[in-house]
Amino acid sequence: EPEVTQTPSHQVTQMGQEVILRCVPISNHLYFYWYRQILGQKVEFLVSFYNNEISEKSEIFDDQFSVERPDGSNFTLKIRSTKLEDSAMYFCASKIGLGGEGYTFGSGTRLTVV
Amino acid sequence: QKEVEQNSGPLSVPEGAIASLNCTYSDRGSQSFFWYRQYSGKSPELIMFIYSNGDKEDGRFTAQLNKASQYVSLLIRDSQPSDSATYLCAVSWTGNQFYFGTGTSLTVIP
Numbered sequence: 191e192p193e194v195t196q197t198p199s200h201q202v203t204q205m206g207q208e209v210i211l212r213c214v215p216i217s218n219h220l221y222f223y224w225y226r227q228i229l230g231q232k233v234e235f236l237v238s239f240y241n242n243e244i245s246e247k248s249e250i251f252d253d254q255f256s257v258e259r260p261d262g263s264n265f266t267l268k269i270r271s272t273k274l275e276d277s278a279m280y281f282c283a284s285k286i287g288l289g290g291e292g293y294t295f296g297s298g299t300r301l302t303v304v
Numbered sequence: 305q306k307e308v309e310q311n312s313g314p315l316s317v318p319e320g321a322i323a324s325l326n327c328t329y330s331d332r333g334s335q336s337f338f339w340y341r342q343y344s345g346k347s348p349e350l351i352m353f354i355y356s357n358g359d360k361e362d363g364r365f366t367a368q369l370n371k372a373s374q375y376v377s378l379l380i381r382d383s384q385p386s387d388s389a390t391y392l393c394a395v396s397w398t399g400n401q402f403y404f405g406t407g408t409s410l411t412v413i414p
Contacts, residue, residue, distance in 0.1 A: 245400060
């Protein structure tokens, strides 16, 4: 079964450092997403990406965050200057269209900011 | 404000019983409704989606939607210990962004 692949599985970084989280969505999917889940809290939407541009973003997705699809397969989330409160599980997701089907989530990257 | 509410649980049921999980949402414009299962430390896994009023069955799982009451539920028949997980309700207004509830923790006791 096709999978969404995320790397790394765990990243530890110092406060103020830049991190890039990487995702390879399912190949025939057209819509790409980043969500995060702080430990013990709900899954929160960050950003959606379609046709090489951001289609929606949440209040969480401020100027410290950016997304990119540098080639035909990778989809990245960059956090420019990490804060302690950025520590969370970050999930990439993709879906084929805007129909009623749900996302396929990747296995996640656990980001720990120290 | 678009809210999705779930009882956090924990909900405990004996093996073989029916587990009933409930979710309410705030916005009547909601179009699509999803149930995800999340094991501890893992990513959400889609179980079912529903967008029409009524019931939708898939194996041991039945999703029920009542848009007038802004209520969606998930029934798990013949519950198994492997069903022990957190169940997330998600709602979408546009098919793009999903709003998740905090999840209900289910434990199936052998």
